[in-house]
Amino acid sequence: MRLTHAIPATLALVFMTMVTAAPAMAHKASDSFLYLDLDRSEIRIDVALRDMELLVRMDRNRDNSITWQELQARRAAITRVVEQGITLSSASGAACSLAGQQWGVSRHSDGRYVAGLYRVNCPAGEAPARLEYNLLFDRDTLHRGLLEIRQDGSTVLTAMAPDKNSIRLTEQTTGLWTTFASFTYEGVVHLLIGLDHMLFLLILVLPATLVTTRSKGDPEASLKQRVIQLAGIVTAFTAAHSLTLALSALGLVRLPIAWVETVIALSIALAALNVAWPILGRKTWKLAFGFGLIHGFGFASVLSDLTSGTPSLAVALAGFNLGVELGQLALLLVGFPLLYMLGHNHLYQRAVVPMILLGVGTVSLIWVAERATQI
Template identity: 40%
Template sequence: MKWHIYLLSTLLLLAGPVWAHKASDSYLVLDVKGQQVTGQWDIALRDIDFAIGLDADGNGEITWGELRARHTDIEAWALRALTLDRGGSCALRVTQHQVDAHTDGTYAVLRLGASCPSAEGELGVNYRLLFDQDALHRGLLRLDLENITHSAIMAPDKAQQRFSADKPSSVAQFGQFFGQGVWHIWIGFDHILFLISLLLPVVLVREGGRWRGVGRFGEALREVLWVVTSFTVAHSITLSLAALGWVSLPSRWVESAIALSVVLAALNNLKPVVNRRRWLIAFVFGLIHGFGFASVLADLGLPQETLVLSLVGFNIGVEIGQLAIVAAFLPAAFYLRNTGFYRHGVFAGGSLLTLLVALVWLAERALDLKLMDF
């Protein structure tokens, strides 16, 4: 019981700082022809509110009037975080303010224009939006440079990138989205909790209403392979369908269903209903999780040939990131499987904590509430 209480307390303490602000993306589209640059920058209202404050009356809703009143401040804040150069610094300006809906909420749309000193050579992009406040933030860039399309992900360690008018390397394109696939599974806390909930019982066998440790590592490994393979196949299917634009579901439905999947997986650990076919749970809900992964690529609107390459790299990255989690979890779980610490603290306590967090997520997402900061 002491281990149980200690574990729950530790996890709750860690949850606050790690999940204090949801990871976000902005969408930057640039078209460069000669010295002239036009473009569009979509930034989530929740991120602007987080950075500079938009909700003037504090009622939890951002109106068009509140947004319009801060146009000058938004413009100054955004332009401080983005610079372009081609033969020298390009004079970047906001030409129009609009709003648009993405799969995860409402975005401010900044129409951009710029004039560069040179009509030839590489274009340099320096992106710094929110990096000092949210290291998980990413800028998803689509660039048409003299009719050659580039795509890139701007991150704190890749805040400055240069692009030429030559066709980009397929290897580089693949590698960048592969890395982001790994990154997105590691920061996708709901995806991780769902996977961990399915993995927690693989080193245990339920007999006579009680849990005991499995006899051999091979038994646990076989169960893990079934679960992970089912989850991988399922979310790869819907990730591909959604990213290619063939199937689309409302973000609120998808995010609510993902939270529900975590609830059911954790609840099944505490009150087992599905014991021998957890791979079936992994497959069914993996289909929903795939739509969650797809929003990263679908909203960017990449050209078909670039999207396919990016999709493959991103999906393989997700799988490698997922396998890394499994590789870290399984040996330790197998070693501790016969201890009270694992059965009561990690398995029961972890499942209970996961259930509580996921229930709050479900209420927030289904009812459009704000109950906690992560």
């Protein structure tokens, strides 16, 4: 096989393997919520029931539904797992103990969470100065612990991750830069691990990379024209999802996350169909803007469950949105030149592109079916 044929064939194989092997991921990532009040020496921890089920078997009858009775029966085991996953210590390095105050179930945008409120007791009456979080990281490296720290009337938001599982609390309350930097990073990660968003971007960009009969004789004009087309698509998608991300994260507009995830999956399938049969029109930027509105609600699922009405939330929102854009830009800087180069290859146009559209459309419809059952 010639090299010009080997590259698109290899690309198709890698892409189809990735798509077909990928789990039907819900857009809402695995998150827990930690609310630390240093003035009151209290910490509240909320862990999704679906995540806690990975650590403590609660669904005894295997009916995919956890009742209050099943939850109560495993309370001791749940409490033990949570307390082992969170460590607080004083400035001297002495371990602080957690004394349970309240226990029950809370509700976030993606369902029910087991919630516990603890009093933090450090030796010699010291204040907690360091927090280490290790819950679920050994089961899911994409899991995040979203942490809110309150002290002296100020609030800081940050995220705990496998490579950032320990923080000095005194350093976290000195300003808003930590919040901005932390959520900028999380925005990049969220875009790059969100397979549904990545596939949607791929389908949006794909038409701008394919050679048409009209443009074959003028490659310079063709490239310029396609870059302008790409800029319009990216601008429309960015404007749309930034708008709804802000509206949702600030609590001005809220939509059920299960409904949002289902429509996101449907948007990918429709976008793939539209490449082959432009039932929604050839104005790709309009498609990007329309579906970008619903994708913004999906992005907001990371932030919307944190306490609203604080200056830190606005900073977190700005940082997260910047991170999403940086991740999107990184994908385009790598992907567009490669796809444009392949767009001149006959095998790529006639075989690889149809395989991509078929694979993306099939996986998206599977997501629609699975997510629709959660509505």
